[in-house]
Amino acid sequence: MPYAALSDVTLTRGRRGTVVLRAIPRRGADPVLAAAAGQLKEREDPYLLVLPADKETLADYYAQELRSAVTERGPAGRFLVDPPPVPRAFKAWDGAATFDGETVTFTWFWSGASTAKYATGDQRYELAELEGVEWHAPEGASGSMRLKVRGRRMPLDPNKDPASVVFSLGYGATHQSLPFAAAVLAALGSSGGSGTPEAVEASKSPEAPAAPRxxxxxxxxxxxxxxxxxxxxxxxxxxxxxxxxxxxx
The missing domain is CATH 1.10.287 (Helix Hairpins)
Structure with missing residues (x-):
């Protein structure tokens, strides 16, 4: 993380004889955290370091040094942290997702895709067609990643949306699907699309996910x-x- 992306650094007591050193990025500076939209558990925080309690003095020294380097604490107008590299790919429950830096492709699995998705055939989306990405954290047999396509009304159910892939046990794990979503967001921003931090905030769906049928x-x-x-x-x-x-x- 470059200093320009840093908002604060904290040092707190942890569990079982540990201290926790945490770097806090400016809002909108990191595409991974922007894509996660507050859904990451504490153990998944990429800017959290757990240290033995006997390292507290050293950790406090570094925390103070890093805090002194902070020059701006407000929201960032663009991504300042490097995005995950491309190409990227992962397997969801209903299909394989790939991104080569310019095009997102969904290739459906006959064993997992809904009839509605399988009937539409494999999907390809150029960056110019997209205005955002929504990532819903995998939790048990739920979770999804949805591409927001310009001018298209999205079905509430991601199982019926050909611009979405759904997660399940062992499919769409956070360490695979979240960097993918972040890479697409960052590419949208660099291509002049809607992948800026402000657009990410504006594109979040206010509706709660529909109850399953x-x-x-x-x-x-x-x-x-x-x-x-x-x-x-x-x-x-x-x-x-x-x-x-x-x-x-």
Whole structure:
């Protein structure tokens, strides 16, 4: 992180004889944090360092030195931290996503894609067609990444949106899907598109995700059953996820 992107540095007591050194970027300076939109858990914070308590004096020295380098604390008008490099690719539950720096491609899996998606065929989106990216953190059998296509109304259900890929257990993990979303956002900004920090804030959907429908839940349970039968999930994990999905109805 360049000093220009730094807003503050804190040092706090951690758990079990540790101290926590945390660098806090200016809002909108880092494309990864912009794409995450506050959804990262503390253990996933890329700017958090846990140290043994006997390093507190040294950590405090560095915290003070870094704080003295801060020149601007307000929101950044552009991304100041280098984005994840391209090309990038990851596997979602319903398809493979690739990005070569200019084009995002979704290639559907017959085993995971909905009938609506599979019928549309594989999708290719040039940067000029896009105005943003929405990343919803993977959590159990949920989560998704949605491309916001100019002039197109998005279905609420990402399973039916050909500009979205959905996550599930073992598919679309944070360390794969979030850098992908961040790379697309940064490319949109550098190409003169809408991938600036202000556009990211403005593009966030105010609506809460729609509750899953019965047929979607039963489809997810069937997929979880396949993972259990394949030995990926234990019976206990399968039953716990099944109960969680049914509770959403």
């Amino acid at each position: 019965w047929n979607e839940v039963t489809e997810l349970i069937a997929r979880l059953g396949e993972l259990r039968d394949a030995g990926v999930l234990s019976e206990e994990e399968f039953q716990a996820k099944k109960t969680e999905l049914l509770s959403r109805l």
